[in-house]
Amino acid sequence: MxxxxxxxxxxxxxxxxxxxxxxxxxxxxxxxxxxxxxxxxxxxxxxxxxxxxxxxxxxxxxxxxxxxxxxxxxxxxxxxxxRRLDSDRIFQIVDILENYHCHIRLLHEKYALANKIKQKNHLIARMNMGVGDPLLYAVNFVDSLSHHLIDQPLTVPKIKAHFWNEMEREDALEELEEVVSGVRLTSSDEYSVDITDAAxxxxxxxxxxxxxxxxxxxxxxxxxxxxxxxxxxxxxxxxxxxxxxxxxxxxxxxxxxxxxxxxxxxxxxxxxxxxxxxxxx
Incomplete structure (x- = not known):
C-alpha cells in the first residue's frame, strides 16, 4: 500500500x-x-x-x-x-455543566467564552486549559455562562470542560449522555470532556x-x-x-x-x- x-x-x-x-x-x-x-x-x-x-x-x-x-x-x-452546536444544545449543555465544579469554554474559531472559577484559595482561576493548548485568541470570562447565553445566544464548533475531580467528571459525562441528544462526547486528556456535534x-x-x-x-x-x-x-x-x-x-x-x-x-x-x-x- x-x-x-x-x-x-x-x-x-x-x-x-x-x-x-x-x-x-x-x-x-x-x-x-x-x-x-x-x-x-x-x-x-x-x-x-x-x-x-x-x-x-x-x-x-x-x-x-x-x-x-x-x-x-x-x-x-x-x-x-x-459544523456548529446550535444555541439550544449549547445552553442545555452549559446548564448541566454549571452544576459541577469545572471550567467551561465555548470554543469559537475566533474567540472563546468561559466561566470564572474560584479555586480553594478564593482567587479567580483564568485557566489556559492546559499550557500545551494555547488558544491564541481572545477569551471572554463571565460569572455565569447560562445567564450570558440567555441574552446572547451563541453557536460554536466545540465545548470543552476541564474537571479537577474524576468522579465529578464521570457524573457529568453520564448526565450529558442521558440528557443531551445529537452530540459526541469524548476526551483529549484525562481531565476533560470535549463536546461536538455527533456528525x-x-x-x-x-x-x-x-x-x-x-x-x-x-x-x-x-x-x-x-x-x-x-x-x-x-x-x-x-x-x-x-x-x-x-x-x-x-x-x-x-x-x-x-x-x-x-x-x-x-x-x-x-x-x-x-x-x-x-x-x-
Missing part, C-alpha cells in the same frame, strides 16, 4: 511532554512532505492554535482538522467544512479532506495518543498509537510507535515510509 496522506494529532503526539516540537520530529515531517505525502493535523485544538503548529511544520497552507473535526480548512475565514469526528474530517484530494482512507496514516483519536486510528489504512497512549487506543491501532518524548512520530515515519520512499530518514 502506498500511503499518500499523513494525519498527526498535536498534544501527546507531535509535541513532547514539555509542549515543544522536537527538531527530529520537524525534520521527519518536512522530509515526508517533500516526497509528496500530504501532511495534515487532526486535533482537538482550536483552529488558530493548530495553525501555529502547522506553520512550524510548513503545512499551514494545508487543510487542517481542528475542534475534533468540527472545523476544517486552510483559512479561519473560509473553512471547507464547519463530526477526526475520522470524518479525514474523509472530507480525502474527498477533496481524491485520497481514500486506506491510503492514509493517522497517528494519535488519546481517546478522541481512536476512531481515526481505527479507520485509516495504517492507524498508529503513540507509545504512552492508553491501552484502549493501542488496541485499535495497527502499529504502536515510541512515546512522544522518544521521538515517536519521527521513528514511525522512518519505519513506515522508508520502503515507500526508498530512503532511510
Amino acid at each position: 502506498t500511503y499518500r496522506l499523513l494525519a498527526l494529532d498535536i498534544d501527546g503526539t507531535l509535541l513532547r511532554s514539555n509542549h515543544k516540537l522536537a527538531k527530529e520530529t520537524k525534520e521527519a515531517v518536512e522530509y515526508v512532505r517533500s516526497k509528496g505525502v500530504y501532511v495534515t493535523l487532526a486535533t482537538g485544538r482550536t483552529y488558530p492554535s493548530a495553525k501555529k503548529v502547522a506553520k512550524a511544520l510548513k503545512v499551514d497552507d494545508h487543510e487542517l482538522i481542528t475542534h475534533d473535526g468540527a472545523f476544517i480548512g486552510s483559512s479561519v475565514d473560509e473553512p471547507m467544512f464547519v 463530526v469526528s477526526k475520522a470524518r474530517g479525514l474523509q472530507v479532506i480525502g474527498q477533496k484530494l481524491n485520497i481514500g482512507l486506506q491510503e492514509m496514516v493517522a497517528v494519535g495518543s488519546f481517546e478522541n483519536d481512536q476512531e481515526m486510528i481505527a479507520q485509516v489504512g495504517l492507524g498508529v498509537a503513540m507509545g504512552q497512549a492508553p491501552q484502549s487506543v493501542k488496541d485499535v491501532a495497527d502499529w504502536v510507535t515510541r512515546s512522544n518524548d522518544q521521538n515517536g512520530v519521527g521513528y514511525m515515519i522512518k519505519e513506515v515510509f522508508r520502503k515507500q520512499l526508498k530512503v532511510m530518514l
